[in-house]
Every structure is written in C-alpha cells, then in structure tokens.
C-alpha cells in the first residue's frame with residue numbers, strides 16, 4: 409500500500425484515527441478530517457507522519473455540508489495527488505424516542521452518516537475509474553444490520569450506508585474499484601462514552617453497569633471491540649489481497665449480529 413493516497417473522514421478520534429494510523433503505517437499518505445482541538449490535531453498529524461514517513465494532512469471540513477464534503481476531496485487531491493482509498497467514517501449519534509426525535513437531529517444524522525458518503529464517493533470515483541484502482545470502505549455499524557430502540561436516524565442512516573455500499577460496488581467493480589462496509593459492535597470512543605453517561609443519568613445506574621447491560625450484553629465475546637481491530641479490518645479491505653471482496657458488510661462486532 410506504499411504511496412497510496414487515502415482520505416479518512418472523521419479521523420480526529422476513535423475508529424477513524426486508528427484507521428489513519430494503520431493506513432499510514434502501511435505506507436499511505438493520509439488526509440485526516442474531523443473536529444477537535446487544532447493544536448492537538450496538528451501534534452497528532454506530525455507524530456503519525458514522523459512515525460510512518462508518509463504525508464499526513466488535515467481538513468476541518470464539516471460533512472454536514474455537501475459543498476464541504478466536495479471541498480474535502482478536492483483539497484485531498486490537491487495536497488496528496490489522486491485519491492486511491494476513501495474511508496467514509498465520520499459519524500454522529502442522537503438518542504431519543506421516535507415520537508420525540510428532533511427534526512434537526514434527523515437531518516444532521518442523515519447528512520453526516522449517509523449523505524456525506526454519497527458526496528465523497530461521487531467526487532472520488534472519476535479519478536479512481538481513470539486509474540482503474542480504488543478502495544472505498546464505509547463505516548456502518550451493527551445498527552446497519554439490525555434495529556435498536558431510540559436511535560431511528562442512526563439505524564436508518566447505517567442501513568442506508570450498507571445499501572449505498574452495495575450499489576457502488578456493482579457500478580465500480582468493472583473499473584477495478586471495490587466498495588465495502590464494516591459494521592463495528594461497541595467500541596469505547598467519544599460517541600459511545602456520551603451515550604453511557606446519558607443512560608447512567610436516565611437510569612440512575614453506575615456507568616460500568618450501563619456498559620454491561622446496554623452495550624456488552626448482546627456481544628457474545630462480552631468485551632468491547634477496540635478501534636485497532638476495526639482499523640485492521642478496514643486496512644485489509646483496502647489492500648490488494650481484498651481485490652475480490654466487494655459489496656460486503658463485514659461485522660467486527662464480537663458476535664453481536666449472530667443473535
């Protein structure tokens with residue numbers, strides 16, 4: 409994977425950051441994207457670049473805005489060259505019963521978790537097709553495969569991500585491009601930490617009991633998935649060894665979806 413150019417959206421923390429690190433360690437130049445403290449992000453980019461010897465650049469594009477998703481892809485190509493690998497990983501969550509679910513949160517979750525992937529893939533495909541090589545991996549979720557209460561926008565968006573993955577896979581396959589999704593179970597990152605704190609407040613249970621009862625109980629392994637485990641699956645799907653794997657939704661979920 410040396411000298412491949414990659415964009416990883418939502419890579420300032422959690423799964424995306426682990427993926428950026430993994431791709432860089434395999435020789436990729438990486439465009440990092442997401443929100444956070446600018447000085448800390450700059451330090452992280454410099455540290456990854458020093459360790460991997462590859463080029464690491466950063467954009468704070470807000471993927472809630474289609475024009476910023478397009479600008480991110482243009483900036484990545486401008487800084488690194490034609491994009492070979494696109495990992496659509498940025499995600500947000502909002503938890504509320506459907507009859508109380510705020511309309512603006514529905515729009516936000518659909519825009520960031522689903523529509524942003526449409527815009528970045530649309531921008532990435534022409535040059536991948538021209539060069540007859542490309543890897544697209546979308547971070548879906550176990551909630552792209554099964555339902556859950558109080559997460560209607562997230563469940564709908566993540567099911568949509570898996571649908572988009574299949575549609576892109578069929579169109580892109582004749583051009584040497586694969587498109588797959590990964591479906592993580594529970595990974596302890598800020599997106600989950602917020603939900604644990606919120607549930608602890610609502611239920612009055614200590615956070616470790618919430619983690620056990622709400623998030624781990626459905627995973628036969630009985631433990632959290634690590635960001636590095638998801639990153640390794642994504643990196644494999646981006647490798648030459650995965651050339652015949654396309655249109656799949658790969659669970660990295662400790663058995664969650666075997667139920």
Ligand code: NAD
Nearest residue numbers: 418419420421422423442443471498499549594595597599
């Ligand atoms: P995280 O909160 O650590 O990371 C989310 C990333 O997305 C951050 O870099 C954040 O800055 C970025 N982001 C959020 N809104 C954005 C926007 N409008 N524009 C650009 N970037 C934005 O969470 P994570 O767990 O690493 O999540 C990564 C992906 O994995 C998400 O798509 C999430 O839905 C999915 N996922 C997570 C879990 C889990 O248990 N943590 C499980 C299944 C799927």
